[in-house]
Amino acid sequence: MTNPAPSPLLTPYSSNSLSLPNRLVMAPMTRFRAHEDGTPLPVVAEYYAQRADAGLLITEGIWPHRRGQSGWRIPGLETEAHIAGWRAVTEAVHARGGRIFAQLMHGGRQGHPRSRLLGDLPAGPSPVPVPGPVHVKDGKAEAPIPREMTAQDIRTAIDDHVNAARNALRAGFDGVELHGANSYLIHQFLADNTNRRDDAYGRDRTRFAVELVTAVAEAIGAHRLGLRLSPGNPQFGMVEHAPAPVYRALIEALNPLGMAYLHLTDNDQYPALADLRPRWNGTLIANVGENHAPTTQQQGEHVLVRGHADLVSYGRAFLTHPDLPARIAVNDPLATPIDTEHLYTHGAQGYTDYPTLAQQRAKQLAARAA
Numbered sequence: 001m002t003n004p005a006p007s008p009l010l011t012p013y014s015s016n017s018l019s020l021p022n023r024l025v026m027a028p029m030t031r032f033r034a035h036e037d038g039t040p041l042p043v044v045a046e047y048y049a050q051r052a053d054a055g056l057l058i059t060e061g062i063w064p065h066r067r068g069q070s071g072w073r074i075p076g077l078e079t080e081a082h083i084a085g086w087r088a089v090t091e092a093v094h095a096r097g098g099r100i101f102a103q104l105m106h107g108g109r110q111g112h113p114r115s116r117l118l119g120d121l122p123a124g125p126s127p128v129p130v131p132g133p134v135h136v137k138d139g140k141a142e143a144p145i146p147r148e149m150t151a152q153d154i155r156t157a158i159d160d161h162v163n164a165a166r167n168a169l170r171a172g173f174d175g176v177e178l179h180g181a182n183s184y185l186i187h188q189f190l191a192d193n194t195n196r197r198d199d200a201y202g203r204d205r206t207r208f209a210v211e212l213v214t215a216v217a218e219a220i221g222a223h224r225l226g227l228r229l230s231p232g233n234p235q236f237g238m239v240e241h242a243p244a245p246v247y248r249a250l251i252e253a254l255n256p257l258g259m260a261y262l263h264l265t266d267n268d269q270y271p272a273l274a275d276l277r278p279r280w281n282g283t284l285i286a287n288v289g290e291n292h293a294p295t296t297q298q299q300g301e302h303v304l305v306r307g308h309a310d311l312v313s314y315g316r317a318f319l320t321h322p323d324l325p326a327r328i329a330v331n332d333p334l335a336t337p338i339d340t341e342h343l344y345t346h347g348a349q350g351y352t353d354y355p356t357l358a359q360q361r362a363k364q365l366a367a368r369a370a
């Protein structure tokens with residue numbers, strides 16, 4: 001019997017910006033493993049190093065400045081302590097031969113005075129609250145009505161991202177991903193219900209994203225910069241009645257920059273991968289699992305075989321299988337369940353204790369021998 005062809009997820013990929021041993025990207029996942037001041041806990045280095053066989057790791061969302069903090073014990077990239085904390089992470093990943101980008105996640109309207117170091121109201125494009133309760137330091141609370149960002153607030157938010165991106169390079173990251181998906185600040189400017197402004201940033205809802213990406217690209221180099229988008233994703237009450245023209249225009253404006261990648265989340269509202277793939281002239285990372293069961297090996301392979309993307313990001317499968325490439329190589333069913341009890345706690349449990357396949361097999365053998 002001949003061996004089956006290796007999974008397309010395990011073939012190398014290279015572009016002007018990236019040189020990756022496989023096409024598996026670890027999707028950003030917030031895990032709340034930071035000190036109260038936003039410095040990542042020591043265990044974070046071990047967590048990412050365990051997963052360093054990924055083609056590319058993207059960190060959990062990190063606030064560029066405490067002004068953009070969306071939740072308590074989410075990490076930051078603002079202070080020298082943050083940079084030192086992240087340097088331990090990048091060194092551990094590089095020591096295992098991996099590559100890691102930092103995701104900058106500005107909350108915009110997301111957040112609550114009781115989950116922010118500044119203790120103030122979060123600010124977004126328009127004073128439109130998140131529907132329903134939000135997490136705070138000590139439980140849940142009604143989402144506040146955010147303050148409407150002034151023109152100065154917008155300039156400050158761009159500067160905060162530029163500084164944080166520079167800090168990311170100082171911390172040893174290989175690049176930066178801007179979080180323009182899943183209801184965070186950039187998405188709030190792109191969506192119609194959260195951007196009701198009548199200034200230039202409202203008349204052209206792509207303007208903030210284009211200015212921000214351009215400023216960060218100038219600061220750190222476009223080849224070190226990715227952008228995540230989730231057109232039409234209704235998470236946290238986002239409404240986009242006609243995403244196609246907005247995102248087509250955005251992509252057209254960003255194409256000339258020569259960015260490292262676009263990270264695109266597909267969903268039932270709008271087949272963004274099929275629509276935007278032919279319009280984007282750079283590397284495309286697909287994420288296909290939003291709001292459904294964790295992305296499977298077959299789903300990722302299907303995306304590559306259809307030519308809808310160059311790379312595929314996996315969230316939950318990477319969370320529960322630190323050795324995901326090795327498991328894909330043997331068509332493992334990826335059946336390790338998520339320890340939901342410890343998903344958002346602050347320790348090693350449910351974080352760095354997921355076994356590799358080799359550890360799982362050794363345990364089974366030991367149990368049989370006993």
Ligand SMILES: Cc1cc2nc3c(=O)[nH]c(=O)nc-3n(C[C@H](O)[C@H](O)[C@H](O)COP(=O)(O)O)c2cc1C
Nearest residue numbers: 027028029030060061289290293294295314315316
């Ligand atoms: C625990 C958890 C935390 C997440 N945090 C983030 C985040 O910080 N930034 C982000 O862009 N997406 C975040 N996501 C979304 C994931 O990146 C990914 O899009 C989602 O899990 C679907 O992919 P999957 O089916 O492979 O898990 C998170 C998802 C999970 C499960």
